[in-house]
Amino acid sequence: MTPEQLLTRPDTALPTLRGPVAGLPSYVPGRRGAGAGIAALASNESHYEPLPAAAAAVADAAGRMNRYPDMAAVELRERLATHLGVTAGEVAVGPGSVGVLQQIITGLCDAGDEVVFAWRSFEAYPILVELAGARPVRIPLDEAEGHDLDAMAAAVTDRTKVILLCTPNNPTGVPISHDRVEAFLQAVPSKVLVVIDEAYVEYADAGSGPDSLALYRRYPNVCLRTFSKAYGLAGLRVGYAIATPAIAEGLRRTALPFAVSALAQKAAVASLDAEEEMAARVAAVRQERARMAAELAAQGWKLQPSQGNFLWIRADEDLRARLVDAFDAAGILVRAYQGDGVRITVADSASNNRVLRLLAANAA
Structure with a gap:
């Protein structure tokens, strides 16, 4: 019997996913981007290249x-x-x-x-x-x-x-x-x-x-x-x-x-x-986070103080959609949460400056 014939048999029961899996929402990862000019700020990844000691250890283990x-x-x-x-x-x-x-x-x-x-x-x-x-x-x-x-x-x-x-x-x-x-x-x-x-x-x-x-x-x-x-x-x-x-x-x-x-x-x-080198990188991110938060506050954005490597903008659906469209048009990938807001990873100063300029132009 061919697969096509099997599927048309009235007495054939096909495998099904169990209930919790069938209704499970998919995890939505931060959007990926490639090419010159794209700032990937959606996934809270470290913008630094791997620590040299870690890269050397991987090369040796490979x-x-x-x-x-x-x-x-x-x-x-x-x-x-x-x-x-x-x-x-x-x-x-x-x-x-x-x-x-x-x-x-x-x-x-x-x-x-x-x-x-x-x-x-x-x-x-x-x-x-x-x-x-x-x-x-x-x-x-x-x-x-x-x-x-x-x-x-x-x-x-x-x-x-x-x-x-x-x-x-x-x-x-x-x-x-x-x-x-x-x-x-x-x-x-x-x-x-x-x-x-x-x-x-x-x-x-x-x-x-x-x-x-x-x-x-x-x-x-x-x-x-x-x-x-x-x-x-x-x-x-x-x-x-x-x-x-x-x-x-x-x-x-x-x-x-x-x-x-x-x-x-x-x-x-x-x-x-390589704890000391990692700590130096973290300190630089903290400094950028504080700089961005201060400038955004001066622009009129109301943010809660963040202790992660990201900033959070609470936004209703209209503002969220407007910000995402503006970020997309500028080649900046951020993480949007429908009905809640936008999360922006803190990265290198050049990328962060692009974010600040965009938000200044879109301040509520």
């Missing part, structure tokens, strides 16, 4: 691409443990922080369980939750574009397994203070895992957000970080979590085998050894 990577990522986990003052047994790695987040949700949530997070926040949160068959519980941001922790605590039920705190928040850049996070941890039942997602922590000013490692030592929460942003390894996909040994072991068990390549592991280790 000669052994015929071999599987270390699935346990022992060298990287031990190096992270030394760097952060924990044990290797408390470290789990994955393909970017989003990969580790999927390991967390897969490891803790059964069908029908709940995961609470602020909204708007990281676009992947509801997708990963629904993929696991759990229920996303979105709590609107407060008027300052930050987490409404009181509302999040009130949303906890017997089915709540995980709470996600994104600080600085993506896409708004607003951090959560240490005292607020600690009070929240005291208010939430200890059986609920609270994940402190710090993808942009290196860009945050000292003291603006929580000391997550200090909180981890007092509460059974998880500190989640990535090498994709400040370390400039977005193309290699490597992130990590610090968790209690039992949770970390569970995350390693739920990880896709060999998901973190040997090149990524070597580059991450080399990046940790």
Whole structure:
């Protein structure tokens, strides 16, 4: 029987996706651009080329691409443990922080369980939750574009397994203070895992957000970080979590085998050894962020102080559409969120100046 005949048989049932997958929204990545004059400011990537030590480590490891990577990522986990003052047994790695987040949700949530997070926040949160068959519980941001922790605590039920705190928040850049996070941890039942997602922590000013490692030592929460942003390894996909040994072991068990390549592991280790150079790059981004924020305020734009490598403009749909059209016409790619606003990555000064000139011409 031909495939065409098979499809026309009245008694033939074709494979179908399971319900949560069939209705799953697609993750919308930042738009890509190529060619002279395009400023790619949509994905919060580092605009710097890879750290020289990381590039050299990748070149050296490339000669052994015929071999599987270390699935346990022992060298990287031990190096992270030394760097952060924990044990290797408390470290789990994955393909970017989003990969580790999927390991967390897969490891803790059964069908029908709940995961609470602020909204708007990281676009992947509801997708990963629904993929696991759990229920996303979105709590609107407060008027300052930050987490409404009181509302999040009130949303906890017997089915709540995980709470996600994104600080600085993506896409708004607003951090959560240490005292607020600690009070929240005291208010939430200890059986609920609270994940402190710090993808942009290196860009945050000292003291603006929580000391997550200090909180981890007092509460059974998880500190989640990535090498994709400040370390400039977005193309290699490597992130990590610090968790209690039992949770970390569970995350390693739920990880896709060999998901973190040997090149990524070597580059991450080399990046940790180049901490001073990375810190200098971060300082330059902070300086540009402050310069842009001050000039935009002078133009009349009302922005919340950002602690990420990006700025957030809250905009209704008319303004959002007008800004996106203007940015597109100028060859500047930004990230637009329908009904909410526009996020703009802070990059080199020339690109940032283009953004400032465009926004000056489009000031509300």
